[in-house]
Amino acid sequence: MPRAKRGFKARRRRNRIMKAASGFVGRRSRTFRRALDAVHKAWAHAYRGRKHKKRNMRRLWIVRVNAAARTNGLSYSRLIEGLGKAGIELDRKILAELAVADAGAFARVAESARAAL
Numbered sequence: 001m002p003r004a005k006r007g008f009k010a011r012r013r014r015n016r017i018m019k020a021a022s023g024f025v026g027r028r029s030r031t032f033r034r035a036l037d038a039v040h041k042a043w044a045h046a047y048r049g050r051k052h053k054k055r056n057m058r059r060l061w062i063v064r065v066n067a068a069a070r071t072n073g074l075s076y077s078r079l080i081e082g083l084g085k086a087g088i089e090l091d092r093k094i095l096a097e098l099a100v101a102d103a104g105a106f107a108r109v110a111e112s113a114r115a116a117l
Contacts, residue, residue, distance in 0.1 A: 061096035068099030072110040082113025 014032050020042075021028060021035035028038040066076035074082070083090065088109065090098075098106040 058092060061092040064096040064099050065092060068095075068103070068106050069110060071103075072107055072114075074110055074114060078117065079110060079113050082115075082117045083109070086112050086116035088112065 017036050017039050018029075018032065020039045023029065024035065024038050027034045029035060062076065065079065069076050069079040090109065095106070095109070098109065
């Protein structure tokens with residue numbers, strides 16, 4: 001009886017890793033063992049980067065809202081407190097979009113927050 005080689009499954013697994021490593025520099029794109037390490041590291045960085053992107057976007061929104069709030073005579077924390085007391089449920093993303101795109105609408109929101117304080 002002929003021996004069974006690991007042909008199809010192993011080749012498919014290796015080809016998937018080598019395709020993911022195409023574009024890497026040097027041996028990392030040409031040899032399977034180096035490519036496997038590089039691809040696993042890249043996937044780990046990508047996973048972490050997706051978490052960092054959310055964190056960084058929230059920081060950017062807060063900076064923008066704070067800047068717009070200060071032009072309207074409020075600090076960021078007082079604005080958020082006033083919005084909570086006024087029952088206005090706008091998240092930071094929408095507030096930042098208002099601050100950048102429509103300063104008049106943001107001024108009305110800030111005024112209602114100031115009135116609730």
